[in-house]
Amino acid sequence: MNWDWLPTKTTPKTLGLALLLLFILAELTALPRRLDYWLLDSAMLAVPASVSPDTVIVAIDDASLSRLGRWPWPRQVHADIISKLHKAGAETIVFDILFTEPTADDAALKKAMRAHGNVILPLHLSRTDTYFPLSEKLPASDLVSAASGLGHAHIELDHDGLARGLYLFNGMGDALWPSLALAATGTTAKPTDSQSLPAFLNTREGYRVIPLAGTTGTLPAYSYESVLNAPPAPGRFSGKTVFIGATAVGLGDILPTPFSGLNQPMPGVEFHANAYSALKQQLQIRRAPHWAGIGLAVITLVLLAYLLPRMRMTYTFFTCVSAGVALLLLYMVMLGVFRVWLPIAHALVIPLFAFPTANGLRLTVANRFLSRQLDELARTPGITLPELSMRSPTQLLEHFQALFQPRGWLLQEDGRILSSRTLKPTDIPDMQKNGVWQHADNHSWIQLKRGDCRYTLGLILPNDLSREAIQRYLQNLNFSGTVTAKKKSVGGENISARIERVKTATERLNHMQEFIRRSFERMPDGIIVTDELGIIRFANGHIENWFGEPMPSVAGLPLTRLLEGHDPRETPPWHETVSETLTLLQSRTVDLRIHHKDFLIHFAPFALPDSAQYGIVANISDISELREQQRQHREAIDFISHDVRSPLVSQLALIEQLKRDPSHIEQSQLEQLGRLAKRSYHLAEEFVQLARAEQLTKTRFYECEFLAVVENARDSVSEQALEKHISLHLQGTEDLWLKGNAELLERAVINLLTNAVQYSPEYTPVNLQVFRAGHQACLTVTDEGMGIEPGELPHLFDRYRRQRNSELAGARGAGLGLSFVKTVVEKHQGEIYVTSRPGEGSCFTLKLPITDPIG
Known part of the structure; x- marks a missing residue:
């Protein structure tokens, strides 16, 4: 890459133009908008709005639909709920339910609305047909006359698909309807500032960001059915504004919010209730004009372009950070004190770009060479291996012993024997050249020179079919390499010494990356990489964890010694497998057992970089699960x-x-x-x-109530218990919500109850207790049956395992029931255990994590 086009001197003009170009490029993307949304969401998530005490929701939930029938309900039902809330002292009733079509029950609903006197109804804007313009869809005329006010139910979705706010006024033409939340405060429709607007024009004014109080369910809410069928509750509704709307899945509108995203969208009625709560507390947030953010960005760009070229390099970072912090403080003051959302992302990207841009322009000359070297480093990875000519003869003999297991050897230094077995100095042949192997039958000899010393090394190789391969392998080893003297750093300017150091480091890293690239071309679970003598040069983290060996002790250790230390075997011996991989250049796959776990180790030879030699990549796979x-x-x-x-x-x-x-x-x-x-x-x-x-996965999880699951299971087993005159006693009243699969949880509880009934004598009780313990929902199932022998308790949940007592008693099964229970509990991240005494009964305890441990 050519870097000559870069400037060599930074001026306010060059820095300003560079920052302006980067700013324009950023504006062409969605980065500023996403950053503004993220800042706003972070602020609202960090400090959720408080809930107005006079705000409450009556939810048309799944339970209400189950008990009151399919939707839509007769409007007589809504008239009854108004009457019930009127008796309870509700000050204002706001419906988030459309009543656009007249029905036979409108008279009853109208009468109830007039009796209360302060009922707000919604309207919406929609097209009657694809080719028709928008029009207002008001409630039925009789209901409009009885309502104390009307409000539009439209909620605005931002560009990222999240609901953060709404328009206070919305309508067609000149008349603007207030939002439901605003109508609940007594505000009525108002004319627009511009007169004689076309009737088909959708007009909106007063966009406000709604600071939510939290996720779905934060505001106090009561089930429609429970309010309708229970006596009036002045303690819940007296003097309050009640929002009535749908929260059941698939019935009403659901909105992704910053608190939930798409995972747990918020019902529209709860969003309107949040808007009302914010209005009552004057917490709604206005959006600053778009030009304010652009103007702030221009001011920031001019200041940094003027200041940074005049500063030292070490001060530019602190200046840019200070500018960013100042912008964030301004943002927080405007949002928290003045309730104004000022988009600062346009200005905030300027300090982010300013620091690298200013320093990049300032260090152009020094970075030209460094950048070229880094580009070359990225293109040519590699590693440098210690050359055989640099290894001591004693170390070489140790490595040959570990690799080939020779029957005899001799190492001599200038006529002095350093190590020997079977071979004697009289066996040494006449050798003319240094670093070249001589072979005679199964004897192999080499002469090495290290400084002023001369070494003679001899081996007695196995006299079998592998001998020729080993001798051919030894012949290819290069022991005659010469050490290249390192170039001294060029004296002079500091930049030259810096460039020389980077060049040396680049060459070293090039070899390392090349080695890693080649050895990890087919990277498996556990990796061990050796050199041409079977010495471990690299091992990944799996090796350290599985073998229990610290990484520093693994590097430099012969592979055969590592394997023999953890899984010793005689047929085939590890040294034979490793040496044949190197000499015959053939892959091997062998079973391996470490710490009671099963592994499969695959030995594969690979060509070492810048060499004609081969090393080993040992691929170790954990097959215990298989x-x-x-x-x-x-x-x-x-x-x-x-x-x-x-x-x-x-x-x-x-x-x-x-x-x-x-x-x-x-x-x-x-x-x-x-x-x-x-x-x-x-x-x-x-x-x-x-x-x-x-096969259960979290994709099949949903929110379910644990006490209801246990009640359903008890009902399923009640007939079986009745046949033996066994009473099922359930204790527990607290709703405990779980994230799981209710069907399988119910089946697991049924299995426990079935076992308890089956193994209990007649006329005895089976007690169930559901309670909360910390962050867990707990269930205990206690019986007075035959109990379980202590020797069978450790294997009680094993599949196909049957109790001896139950088999003798004639209660035969497949031995899968309790295994199923344990599997379901583990899939829900829970735990199960049992206490039992023979002849006294058993107690099974099941614990599952609840959905909201803080709630």
Whole structure:
């Protein structure tokens, strides 16, 4: 890349033009707008608005729809709710429900509205057809005359799709209707400032940002059905403004807000209630004109362009940070004190660009060379390996011993023996050249020179088929390399020394990146990379965790020694696998077991950079889960082939018997056939339910109430308990909301209750208790049955595991029920445990995290 076009001197003009260009480019993107939204959302999330004490919601929720019937309801129902709220002392009633079409019940609703005297109804603007303009959709005429006011129900969505505010006035032509929240304060429609506007023109005034009090459910809300069917509650509604609207899924409008995004959108009625609460407390936020943000950006650009070129490099950063902090303080004062949303993102991007731009222009000359070197570094990665000519002969012998396991060796320094086994100095042949191997049968010799010393190294290799490959491998090793003297740094200016240091570091990093690039071309889970002698040069974090070896001790250790220390074996020995990978250049795949976990290690040779030699990439994969799945698969096959097949065979035999003599079918035979069919069904059902639980993911989670789940499970088991005269006692009244799958949770509780009823004697109780403990919803199921032997407790939740006592008592099962319960609980990030004493009964305790632990 050519950097010569860059300026060599920074002036206010050059810096200003550069910042102006960057500012224009930023304005062409959505960055400033997104940054303004993020700042506003962060401020509102950090300090949520308080809730006005006279604001309350009556929600048309799922429970109301379930009890009052499908929507729409007769308007007599709404008349009854108005009467009930009137008796409770509600000051204002605001409907977020459209009553555009007249019905037969309008008279009753009108009468109730007139009796209360302060009921606000909504209107909306819409097209009757694609080719028609917008028009106002008012409530039915009889209802308009009875309403104390009308308000538009439109909420504005910003460019990112989130609802942050609304227009206080909206309408067609000259007349502007107030918003529902504004109408609730007594404000009526007003004419526009411009007269004689076309009737088809959608006119809006007074946009306000609504500071929300929190996520969905923050404002006090009561179910429509409970308010309608319960006695009047002056303590809840006296003197308050009541907003009535839909919160049930799929019924009303839902709006993503800064508090929830798309995950938990807010119902429209709750947004209007938030708007009213903010109006009552004068917390609504006005939006500053667009030109204010642009003007502030221009002022910031001019100031920084004038100041930065006159400052030292170390001061530019603090100046830019100070400018950003000043803008944020101005933003916070305008928002918190004056309730004005000033878009500062246009100005805030200027300090972000100013610091790197000013310093970039100022350091052009020095950075030209550095930038070229960094570009080259990014294109050519690599690593430098220690050369064989630099390694000591003693170290080389140790590495050969670890790699080839020779039967004998000899290392001699100037006639003095350093290490020997089997070989003697008289066995040394006549060698003429240094650094070149000589082979005679299975004897291999080399002479090395290190400084003024001369070393002789000999090996007795295995006399088998691998000998020739090892000798060929040794012959290719380069021991005659020469050390290149490092160039001294060029004296003179500091910049020259700096450039020389960067050049040296760049070359070193180039080799390192090249080594990493080659060794990680097919990166698996755990990676070990060795050099040409099988010495570990690199290992990733998985190796340290799995082997329990600190990384500094792994580097420089022979791979064979690491493997033998954790998984010693005789057939095939590790050194043979490693050496054959290097000498024959063939991949190997071997099982490995470390700390009771199963692994698969794959040895693959790879060419070292800048060399004709090969190293090893050892790919280690954790297959413990796969082995466990294989075990479960075998258990499932055994289960199907025995437990499921056995009752089916019995059914077929009984059917054949009935077919031979159909005229003498006894009731006992039919009952036996029914029992067998029922057992087959239960076995298949347990198997399917366990498979469903194991495949459960959070995508199938939703909010559910735990006490309702337990109540449904109790009702499902009540008939079975009644047959044995067993009473099911449920204690617990607190609503505990979970994020989970209610269907599988209910099935898990049913399994616990079924076991408790099945293993309890007649006329005994089974107690259920639902309660909250910290951040968890808890359930205990206690029975007075036969209990569980202590030796069976550790294996109680294992699949296909049956209790000995239950089998002897004739209560046969597949052994999947409690395994299903544990799987469901673990999928919900919970826990389950059991306490039991033989002959006294058992107590199962289930704990699940609640949705809102702070609430």
